[in-house]
Amino acid sequence: MSDTPRDDCEPGYGFLPCSTNTGGALFLTVIYGALVKGATKLISDGSDYVVDSNVIPRNILGGLLLPLFGAMPAALLILCASVATSDVGPAAIGLMCGLPSALMLLWGAAVFVGRCEMHEGFAVNKLLRNPCDLAQTGVSTDPSTPGYAWYAMASVGCYLLVQTPAVFGATDLRPAYILGSVLSLLAAVLYLTYQVMGTEYARRNEESRRSRYFRYNIVRSLAYYSNRYGGILQPDGSLNTEAIHRIFARFDRDKNGLICREELAGMLLGMDFANPNDPQLLDAFIDTTFRQFDLESSAAAGGASGAANGGSATRGGGRMVQGAGALLRTSSAAAAAALPDGSGGPGQAEVPAAAAAAGTKAAVAASESVAIIADSSSGSAATHVAVDIAGAAGAAGAVPARAEGGVVSTSVLLGRAEPQATQGITEEMFVKVLQGWFAEKQKRFKEDFPHEEAPKQVRRAGTTAMWLLTKQAPEEYKERLLGGSGGRDLGTCPCEEDDAEEAELPSSGVSFTTATTQPTWPAWQSLSWGLVLVVGGALALGLAAVPFTLSLADLSRTSGMPLLVLAFLAGPLAACTVDAQAALQLAARRRSRAISMVFSQVYGGLTLQHTLCLGLLWSVMAARGAAWLYTPECALVALGVVALCALGANHRTIKTLWGLGAVALYPVLLLLLWALQYRRGGQSQLGA
Numbered sequence: 001m002s003d004t005p006r007d008d009c010e011p012g013y014g015f016l017p018c019s020t021n022t023g024g025a026l027f028l029t030v031i032y033g034a035l036v037k038g039a040t041k042l043i044s045d046g047s048d049y050v051v052d053s054n055v056i057p058r059n060i061l062g063g064l065l066l067p068l069f070g071a072m073p074a075a076l077l078i079l080c081a082s083v084a085t086s087d088v089g090p091a092a093i094g095l096m097c098g099l100p101s102a103l104m105l106l107w108g109a110a111v112f113v114g115r116c117e118m119h120e121g122f123a124v125n126k127l128l129r130n131p132c133d134l135a136q137t138g139v140s141t142d143p144s145t146p147g148y149a150w151y152a153m154a155s156v157g158c159y160l161l162v163q164t165p166a167v168f169g170a171t172d173l174r175p176a177y178i179l180g181s182v183l184s185l186l187a188a189v190l191y192l193t194y195q196v197m198g199t200e201y202a203r204r205n206e207e208s209r210r211s212r213y214f215r216y217n218i219v220r221s222l223a224y225y226s227n228r229y230g231g232i233l234q235p236d237g238s239l240n241t242e243a244i245h246r247i248f249a250r251f252d253r254d255k256n257g258l259i260c261r262e263e264l265a266g267m268l269l270g271m272d273f274a275n276p277n278d279p280q281l282l283d284a285f286i287d288t289t290f291r292q293f294d295l296e297s298s299a300a301a302g303g304a305s306g307a308a309n310g311g312s313a314t315r316g317g318g319r320m321v322q323g324a325g326a327l328l329r330t331s332s333a334a335a336a337a338a339l340p341d342g343s344g345g346p347g348q349a350e351v352p353a354a355a356a357a358a359g360t361k362a363a364v365a366a367s368e369s370v371a372i373i374a375d376s377s378s379g380s381a382a383t384h385v386a387v388d389i390a391g392a393a394g395a396a397g398a399v400p401a402r403a404e405g406g407v408v409s410t411s412v413l414l415g416r417a418e419p420q421a422t423q424g425i426t427e428e429m430f431v432k433v434l435q436g437w438f439a440e441k442q443k444r445f446k447e448d449f450p451h452e453e454a455p456k457q458v459r460r461a462g463t464t465a466m467w468l469l470t471k472q473a474p475e476e477y478k479e480r481l482l483g484g485s486g487g488r489d490l491g492t493c494p495c496e497e498d499d500a501e502e503a504e505l506p507s508s509g510v511s512f513t514t515a516t517t518q519p520t521w522p523a524w525q526s527l528s529w530g531l532v533l534v535v536g537g538a539l540a541l542g543l544a545a546v547p548f549t550l551s552l553a554d555l556s557r558t559s560g561m562p563l564l565v566l567a568f569l570a571g572p573l574a575a576c577t578v579d580a581q582a583a584l585q586l587a588a589r590r591r592s593r594a595i596s597m598v599f600s601q602v603y604g605g606l607t608l609q610h611t612l613c614l615g616l617l618w619s620v621m622a623a624r625g626a627a628w629l630y631t632p633e634c635a636l637v638a639l640g641v642v643a644l645c646a647l648g649a650n651h652r653t654i655k656t657l658w659g660l661g662a663v664a665l666y667p668v669l670l671l672l673l674w675a676l677q678y679r680r681g682g683q684s685q686l687g688a
Contacts, residue, residue, distance in 0.1 A: 009554045012547030018554055025555035029570060032548035036574040039544055040073045042537030044578050049530025053523045059203070063195030070601065071608040072538055073575040074099045078613050080545035081567065082620040090556075091549050092617055093630045094567025097637045097673060100609055102572030103602050104644050105666040106580050110598045111659025114139050114587035122653055126590045138655040139587075142596040144202075146649045148603035151191065153645035155610035156638045158184045162618060163635070166628045177622030184615030191607055209448070214288060215437045216445060216473035221271035222247065222434065223469040232438070237465055244434050248427050258424030261286055281478060288477070293425050296433040441469060448473075548574065562677035564633065568670060599648060606641060632676050640665050 009018035009025075012032075019025040047069040051061065074095070082092040115137040116123040117130070123140040130137075161180035165173060222244075226232040229243040251267040252259055259267065264286055268274040274282040445468055446452070452471065454464045521529070552570060556563040583601065586594045621628075644662055648654065 009557075010550050012550050016547045018547075018550060020554070020558065022555065022558040025551055025558050028551040029548070029555055032544055032551050033570060033574040035544035036073075036077070036541055036548050037577060039537045039541035040575055041578050042533050042540065043069055043072055044537075044582075046530045046533030046535075046537060049521075049526050049533060051530075052521070053527035053530065055523050055527045059196050059200040063197075063199050064192050067192060067195065067604050067608060069534060070579065070605060071612055072534075073541055074605075074609055075613050075616055076538065076541050077545050077548075077571055077575055079616050079620065080542060081549045081571075082617055082624075084546045084549040085553050085563075088621055088624050088626040089628075089630060090563035091552060091567045092620075093633060094564035095571040096609070096613065096617060097564070097633055097669070098568035098571045099576065099613075100606055100637055100641055101568070101666050101669050102576045102580070103605050103609075104640060104662050106576070106583060107599065107602045107644060107648075108659040108662030108665070109580075109584060110587040110595065110602075111139050111654050112656060112663070113584050114590050114595050114598075115656045115659070116590050118653065118655075123592065125592060128590065134656040134660065138653055138659075139595040140592045140653045141599055141648075142592060143652065145596045145599050145603075146652060148600050148607075149645040149648035152603040152606040152610075153642055153649060155187065155191075155607045156641050156645075158187060158610050158614050159634055159638050162628060163631055166631055173628050174622050174625060177618045181615045181618040181622060184611050184618065188608060188611035188615060191611060210477040211288075211292065212440070212444065212448070213473040213475070214477045215292065216441050216471075217475065218273065218289070219434075219437050219441045220470050220472055221268075221273040223466070225271045231466075232469065233466055239435060239438055241431055241435065244431050245427070248430050252427070256424075257427055259430065260424040261290070263424070264289060290425075293429065293433055296429075296436060438469065445471065445473075562674065564630075564677055565670070565674050568673060603645065603648070606645070610641075629680075633673050636669060636672055636676075640669060 009020045011018045017028060019028055047066060050056065050065065050069075056065065078092050078095045078099075081095055082088045085091055115128065115131075116125060116139065117127045117133075118124070118136055118138055118140075123138050128137065158180065161183055162173060162176045165176045170176065223232045226240065226243040226247060229246045230240060232240050232243055234240050247267075248259065251263050251270070253263050253266070265274075265282060268282065268285055268289070269276055274285050276282070442465070449471075454467045458464055458467045548570075549567075552566045553563055555561070556566055579601070583598045587598050620626075644665070647658060
């Protein structure tokens with residue numbers, strides 16, 4: 001170490017201050033590093049505005065733009081460091097080693113900050129009674145998160161494109177640089193393309209899977225309910241369509257050949273598919289059922305809807321009925337008044353005075369029927385309460401505000417016009433669609449759940465087909481139907497319960513900032529301002545990166561420390577602290593969704609650093625004809641990345657001790673790199 005002044009410092013852009021002593025060089029490094037950090041903050045804030053605008057499709061935003069915004073500071077720093085100094089290697093390689101090492105440090109720190117107690121191999125959200133227990137605490141991720149670790153681990157192979165010929169003693173590495181640059185940049189393009197296209201495909205596949213599970217459970221309820229009509233299967237194993245016809249007739253309360261929305265509510269309740277105490281979910285079930293029938297009928301009829309206005313009205317200019325659940329709450333409260341004890345019987349309905357006064361069959365046919373059906377678990381008794389409000393009375397200007405028995409009219413309660421009598425599901429389509437759903441479950445249930453197998457006693461009795469039809473599928477669709485951030489995936493630990501406010505974007509494009517930057521701005525204004533901040537931050541970072549790199553070179557000359565080591569330390573401090581702070585705040589929520597977002601960001605950052613950033617570095621090295629002297633340094637960091645990603649790819653639950661091991665990896669790599677630099681005399685690589 002020496003503080004001897006030197007007169008050969010290089011001012012940035014020919015006029016910015018530089019220093020020929022250690023104190024001055026250190027001061028300028030801090031100043032220029034702060035400018036780099038400020039520029040990084042502008043990019044981060046701009047990306048938040050872009051997210052808040054909700055203008056760009058989420059697959060493009062999360063699969064392309066946010067990963068590029070996240071990789072932009074590292075790419076600009078490495079690019080500027082490779083052209084700023086006379087020797088392209090030390091500063092740029094120091095950044096290429098330091099930035100992945102910092103991400104591994106962030107990975108380990110997130111495990112420690114977000115650790116929770118483990119139960120049956122999974123971390124229990126927000127439960128940490130013994131913070132000092134490092135062996136029985138950890139974090140758990142979503143099922144899709146380990147897949148991103150495989151991508152990060154595979155991206156390390158881009159190093160081999162130049163490392164391999166260098167190890168075998170190749171003297172002219174320019175062809176290897178060019179090939180490595182082209183293939184690495186191509187890998188980055190393919191990765192981002194996959195994120196855009198693959199995540200959209202995965203989203204559609206997820207929606208298809210949830211819809212299929214919904215149909216599976218509808219089939220299950222129908223199979224149980226059909227027992228009162230001779231069972232859903234014939235003795236020869238074929239479907240008992242007569243039972244389906246009788247179920248339709250059972251719930252077609254007004255006998256108009258259609259099941260309307262309120263009659264469908266009665267059917268879902270009567271089959272115990274829905275719970276009358278959860279009217280919001282019941283309303284969502286009705287919407288989904290109509291939509292499913294509409295899709296099936298459109299596919300069967302080549303575009304002609306068989307759910308006569310039922311599904312299309314749901315998707316069109318508003319719901320056919322908004323708030324059927326509220327109606328059910330009111331009707332169930334008046335059920336006792338509608339049917340006195342001992343009066344009536346199953347299937348009978350009280351016709352209100354308003355409908356009777358209309359005195360015509362058309363009035364009764366145009367009426368709406370809400371059937372609240374409460375079956376006991378034994379199925380021995382059932383109470384049917386039907387509330388009929390005559391549509392003809394409304395057409396005559398005499399729509400009553402309250403029907404007999406104190407039950408509020410559906411149209412008055414829901415604040416809408418009386419629907420037409422033709423809105424509903426026809427009997428033909430009801431039978432045809434359900435036949436398809438039963439066939440689908442018989443064919444695909446084993447594909448969706450290959451580990452499910454009928455018990456021995458079921459197989460001996462020859463009732464495997466009935467066992468399969470009555471097998472329940474996971475009810476993942478409930479949270480999605482209620483507007484949540486997503487249901488629980490297959491294989492998710494039973495203790496997972498995610499925050500509704502945490503936004504989810506595909507793959508590595510997860511924004512750490514969950515609060516919106518300016519929620520009151522118009523969408524296009526927010527998008528425009530966000531892009532201005534991103535572009536301005538990128539320009540500012542590019543301008544500040546050159547004097548920052550030169551100040552590091554001056555500090556290396558005056559202090560005797562290897563430039564590679566200084567870049568390894570200072571680069572991440574300037575470029576990564578903004579996102580690292582936000583990531584740790586997110587991990588501190590101690591929820592699996594938050595940890596999955598942090599891990600996805602880390603894996604995505606590693607992937608782009610080993611493809612995009614490495615491709616840019618090799619492009620500059622090919623243009624300048626630089627020698628490759630850094631095989632041991634890059635190999636050390638690459639091995640660390642492979643070890644960490646292998647751990648994350650093969651384990652959804654990461655123990656706290658493993659996270660502390662990742663934290664300890666950073667100083668170990670720093671010491672090894674320093675030792676390698678001193679061994680080869682790295683402190684004199686720039687020359688005196």
